[in-house]
Amino acid sequence: MLQISQYEEVTQFKMGRESKGEAWQPPGQVFYWTAAYLVDGLLIDTGCPNTAEEFLHVLEGRDIKLAVNTHYHEDHVGANYLLQQRLGLKILAARESIPLINMVHKQHAYQELIWGIPVPTRVSLLPDKIETEHYRFEVVPTPGHCDGHVAIVELNRGWCFTGDLFASKEPKAVRPEEDIAGIVRSMQKLIDLKTNRLVLFTGLGNVVRDGREALRSCIAYLKDMSQKAKRLDEQELSTGDIRDQLFGRETILAELTEGDVSAENMIRAVLRARI
Numbered sequence: 001m002l003q004i005s006q007y008e009e010v011t012q013f014k015m016g017r018e019s020k021g022e023a024w025q026p027p028g029q030v031f032y033w034t035a036a037y038l039v040d041g042l043l044i045d046t047g048c049p050n051t052a053e054e055f056l057h058v059l060e061g062r063d064i065k066l067a068v069n070t071h072y073h074e075d076h077v078g079a080n081y082l083l084q085q086r087l088g089l090k091i092l093a094a095r096e097s098i099p100l101i102n103m104v105h106k107q108h109a110y111q112e113l114i115w116g117i118p119v120p121t122r123v124s125l126l127p128d129k130i131e132t133e134h135y136r137f138e139v140v141p142t143p144g145h146c147d148g149h150v151a152i153v154e155l156n157r158g159w160c161f162t163g164d165l166f167a168s169k170e171p172k173a174v175r176p177e178e179d180i181a182g183i184v185r186s187m188q189k190l191i192d193l194k195t196n197r198l199v200l201f202t203g204l205g206n207v208v209r210d211g212r213e214a215l216r217s218c219i220a221y222l223k224d225m226s227q228k229a230k231r232l233d234e235q236e237l238s239t240g241d242i243r244d245q246l247f248g249r250e251t252i253l254a255e256l257t258e259g260d261v262s263a264e265n266m267i268r269a270v271l272r273a274r275i
Helices: 049-059 080-087 107-116 180-191 211-234 238-248 252-256 264-274
Strands: 002-007 010-014 035-040 042-044 067-070 092-094 129-131 136-141 150-154 159-162 199-202
Touching: 002 049, 010 042, 010 049, 035 199, 042 129, 049 129, 049 238, 080 092, 150 180, 180 211, 180 264, 211 264, 238 264
Parallel strands: 042 067, 067 092, 159 199
Antiparallel strands: 002 010, 010 035, 035 042, 129 136, 136 150, 150 159
């Protein structure tokens, strides 16, 4: 399924595979939304492999000159191969992401079901700035969610394409490799940008008008969560017990993702974070 929305001069493509009655979703419902954005010929992220054909269909006739991947995860590089093969599109990514986009990754069953397996693609090095006909985009390194993660920012307009750096003000589950201290530093970097406003265009398809307030709120939440978890850890509670005290119980995501995305991972992440 694919939905198209317009925000000022930014076109959003929100996409996701519909359930056929598998797993936890009733038939016809989207498992998990992901988003790509097109502005002034620049395509930011390419969605997931399971929606790549549909995505290319809706891109027909649109003026696309260049694409950027904010990071290497399968729901952000999914149409890379088709865009290169059929449109000859040049795709850029951060130095750390380039070899990861050009390799096959071991995936959990839920990743293959929801997003699919991307075809490895050769992409080019992303510069510090990208100039389109009408706009100038800054490339801001924002590691934390993963290495090589970047945000794409148009300072004059206050548009900030965050990839997966920001999902919500109060995240309750993360992957085991996520670096909370890195996420906090990256969010603060965006808050400090010299722009009058900051509108967040997220990888989930949420458009957050007061981006600075949202980022500050998330940072405060993560710091508070880290302090609370560390106090409980000093009492020699297990990570599971700390999770239950702070969240009540494990999220449903842990079961659905074979433990890959879980509240217990969040506890481990905030315990090791120096924030």
